[in-house]
Amino acid sequence: MTFREINSKMLEATVVPGQRLYSQRGAMLAYRGDVSFTPNVQGGQGGVMSMIGRRLANEDTPLMTVEGSGTVLFGHGGHHVQVIRLTGDTLYVEADRLLAFEGTLQQGTMFLGSQGGVMGMVRGQISGQGLFTTTLKGHGAVAVMAHGGVFEVPITPQRPVHVDPQAYVAHHGDVRNKLSTALGWRDMVGRGSGEGFQLELSGSGVVFVQASEEKL
Numbered sequence: 001m002t003f004r005e006i007n008s009k010m011l012e013a014t015v016v017p018g019q020r021l022y023s024q025r026g027a028m029l030a031y032r033g034d035v036s037f038t039p040n041v042q043g044g045q046g047g048v049m050s051m052i053g054r055r056l057a058n059e060d061t062p063l064m065t066v067e068g069s070g071t072v073l074f075g076h077g078g079h080h081v082q083v084i085r086l087t088g089d090t091l092y093v094e095a096d097r098l099l100a101f102e103g104t105l106q107q108g109t110m111f112l113g114s115q116g117g118v119m120g121m122v123r124g125q126i127s128g129q130g131l132f133t134t135t136l137k138g139h140g141a142v143a144v145m146a147h148g149g150v151f152e153v154p155i156t157p158q159r160p161v162h163v164d165p166q167a168y169v170a171h172h173g174d175v176r177n178k179l180s181t182a183l184g185w186r187d188m189v190g191r192g193s194g195e196g197f198q199l200e201l202s203g204s205g206v207v208f209v210q211a212s213e214e215k216l
Helices: 046-054 118-126
Strands: 005-006 010-015 022-023 026-039 063-074 080-093 097-103 106-111 132-146 150-155 161-163 166-183 197-210
Touching: 010 022, 010 026, 010 080, 026 118, 063 097, 080 197, 097 166, 106 118, 132 166, 132 197, 150 161
Parallel strands: none
Antiparallel strands: 005 010, 010 063, 022 063, 022 097, 026 063, 080 132, 080 166, 097 132, 106 132, 150 197, 161 197, 166 197
């Protein structure tokens, strides 16, 4: 396996010749072996046009390419780290949550309005995630960052999951998401629960929820 969690806040990546990794720039803590770190002017996978698209969508986190032979310890800001392994499906995650990912994965950008229509866009504004999100597709591992650790919540057709938009980290699988509201008269007079908006995810897959309502 390329990625191994050393503890809740540090990741060890094994680098082998012919296989590149991408990590958030400046996230290297230590390394052994003959390893090079190169600023990635294209911001990851997909070529120049894909890079331009991510910059226009404000989903262009500075990345570096990691190549060579050895092991590297990654971490950033003391945030908790979670490794997610993909087996052909797509992970939806905010660009600033990415700590590192394998070069076998194809990086892209998705317009939130395509999942949830207008409410998808509203969700992006309310959650502070903007109108676009980053996608990683294929077979490989991704390391994401979160506040206070991450809990995996399964989503099944019979049991959709509701998540506070600020606690949402990522999801994958055959999942639809939309913004739902529980605003009532108590909220209008300032006596509500403070949980007026939730992100509803339905279908089959997994959503990753952090133990905090604080953005990175």
